Amino acid sequence: MPLNKCSNDELSEFIDTSDEWISKRSGIKNRHFVSADETTSDMAYFAAKKAIESAQVSVNDIDLIIVATTTPDNTFPSTATLVQKKLGANSVSFDVQAVCAGFIFALSVAKSMITDGIYKNCIVIGADTMSKLLDWKDRTTSVLFGDGAGAVVLQKFRNENKKYDDWGILSNVIHSDGQFYDLLKTNGGVSSNQKVGFIEMSGKEIFKHAVDKLSFSLDEALKVSNKKITEIDWLVPHQANQRIISAVADKMKIDINKVISTVKNHGNTSAASIPLALDHAVSSNMILNGNLIGMHAIGGGLSWGASIIRIGKPIFLKK
Ligand code: ACO
Numbered sequence: 001m002p003l004n005k006c007s008n009d010e011l012s013e014f015i016d017t018s019d020e021w022i023s024k025r026s027g028i029k030n031r032h033f034v035s036a037d038e039t040t041s042d043m044a045y046f047a048a049k050k051a052i053e054s055a056q057v058s059v060n061d062i063d064l065i066i067v068a069t070t071t072p073d074n075t076f077p078s079t080a081t082l083v084q085k086k087l088g089a090n091s092v093s094f095d096v097q098a099v100c101a102g103f104i105f106a107l108s109v110a111k112s113m114i115t116d117g118i119y120k121n122c123i124v125i126g127a128d129t130m131s132k133l134l135d136w137k138d139r140t141t142s143v144l145f146g147d148g149a150g151a152v153v154l155q156k157f158r159n160e161n162k163k164y165d166d167w168g169i170l171s172n173v174i175h176s177d178g179q180f181y182d183l184l185k186t187n188g189g190v191s192s193n194q195k196v197g198f199i200e201m202s203g204k205e206i207f208k209h210a211v212d213k214l215s216f217s218l219d220e221a222l223k224v225s226n227k228k229i230t231e232i233d234w235l236v237p238h239q240a241n242q243r244i245i246s247a248v249a250d251k252m253k254i255d256i257n258k259v260i261s262t263v264k265n266h267g268n269t270s271a272a273s274i275p276l277a278l279d280h281a282v283s284s285n286m287i288l289n290g291n292l293i294g295m296h297a298i299g300g301g302l303s304w305g306a307s308i309i310r311i312g313k314p315i316f317l318k319k
Contacts, residue, residue, distance in 0.1 A: 001032040001148045001266055001276065002043065008143070015139050022143045027242020031146025031267035033131045039073045041082040043149035044127035047275070048083055055153035057121055062153075064122035065093040066110055068102030068271035070300075071129040075190055083125065092119070099184070100238055100299025101174070102126060102271030107154075107295075107307055108172040114156050125151040126271035133186055135198035144241070145199070146267035150275025157312070164290060167310050170225035173217050174305035180209065184300040210240065211247045213304040218252060218296045221306035227292065229254055232308075234287055238297035239263035239273035248296075260286065270299065287311060 007030050008019035022028055034043070044067055052059055065087075067080040072095060080093035098105040103126035110122045127149035134142040154169075183205050188197020214237065222229060229252055237245050242263055249256045260281045262273075269276060274295055281287040289311060296306035 001146075001269075002034045002038060004033045004035060005030055006033055006146075011143060015136060015142060017139050017143050025241075025243070026144055026267075027245075027261070027264050028144065028267045029264040032148060034129050034147045040069055040071050040127045040129045040149070041073045041079045041086065043129070043147065043272075044069070044079060044083045044125045044151070045086040047127065047149040047151035048087060048123050048125055051123060051151035051153050052087070055155070057153060057155070059087050059089050061121045062087070062089045062123055063091050064110065064113060064119040065089060065091045065125070066096055066106045066122065067093075067125045067127055068096045068098065068106040069127050070097055070099045070102065070270055071132055079127070080125075098174075098176075098271075098299060098303040099301065100240060100268065100270045100273065101297040101301070101303040101305055102299065103274045104172070104295060104297045104305040104307055105174055105303065106271075107169065108174050108305065110154050111169045111172055114154060120156045122154045123151055124154060125149060126269075126273070126275045128270035128272050130199075130268065130270050133196065133199050138198065138200075140203055141199045141201050144268050146269050148266055148269035148272040148276050150272050150279055152275060152278070155312075164310055166225075167312060170227070170308045170310060171221045172305065172307045173220045173224060174303070175213070175217065176301045176303045178301065180302040181300075183209070183302065207241070207244060209302060210244045210298050211251060213298050213302070214238070214244070214248045214296045214306075215251045217304055217306035218248075218294055221294065221296070221308045225308040227308055229294075231292055232258065232294045233291035234281060235259045235294045235296075236274055236277050236281065237261075237295070238299075239266070239277055240268045240298075273297070
């Protein structure tokens, strides 16, 4: 995560809000913002470098880089090609745009490309500089978001652990429904008004869609992988709002103690939120080798999805 930490109290110095309101409505306490000369690719590069070190792979072996982002450094080329350049990698590199669901979408793409047999060492990065899309005059959205990046290395390898008969990404389900386009969007874009735009959100409606669609997709991913919710060791949800996380845990009847929540530390970092939560859970020795993990996310589009994963060597780090 970037170094500039901003607490609710600090935010209240320039926005008409309070720690009490933000904490009660969202569970968020702090977020981090990039510095003036820091970009999405800087955070993404840092996360990717750490993930490569943790995975103990050579950068020369990385053959695929996918960056899930809504906030590229430039409108084009892709942020992934900048990360490739900074790493000095020789890989196919491109971005995936599914806003807060981006990391799940990127995982799904990576899994398909690895399964097809051509790619063997892939970095999937979730990176977003949401602060650049915030309208500081809109207190209903500006208090919820932060900046960050996280990355995982996906590798094609044979399962030599006989304890489990399944391994890696067991299922991925992804969905989109453009009829909900206007519920969460920016009010600008390249081909509409040539502006970047600010976030606009129908908070209450998004809340209801989030609880329904996150639960539905997790259920679907469990069915595809032939697992039950009771078999899940850890659920790593998109970190948008503690109330959404708790409502989904209630609905899915999963023990809240098995649900990783880091939203209070960084707010909604969009595509970065799941890898940041994963990093926290791994570095705190919560997620262990062999654990069965559920992950799910929803974002603008609307776009949503879920994955069920049997963790191999857990490898991801953050900025
Ligand atoms: N500080 C203080 N007061 C505020 C703030 C603020 N930052 N923002 C709004 N208010 C006020 C409103 O003006 C309103 O005042 P009024 O009653 O005098 O009119 C009051 O608080 C209640 O406003 P609501 O919009 O009704 O607040 P609500 O309880 O719906 O909470 C929230 C808003 C937190 C956005 C909620 O709708 C929500 O959690 N939605 C989910 C959206 C979300 O998490 N999105 C993340 C991005 S999407 C994604 O990643 C899935």
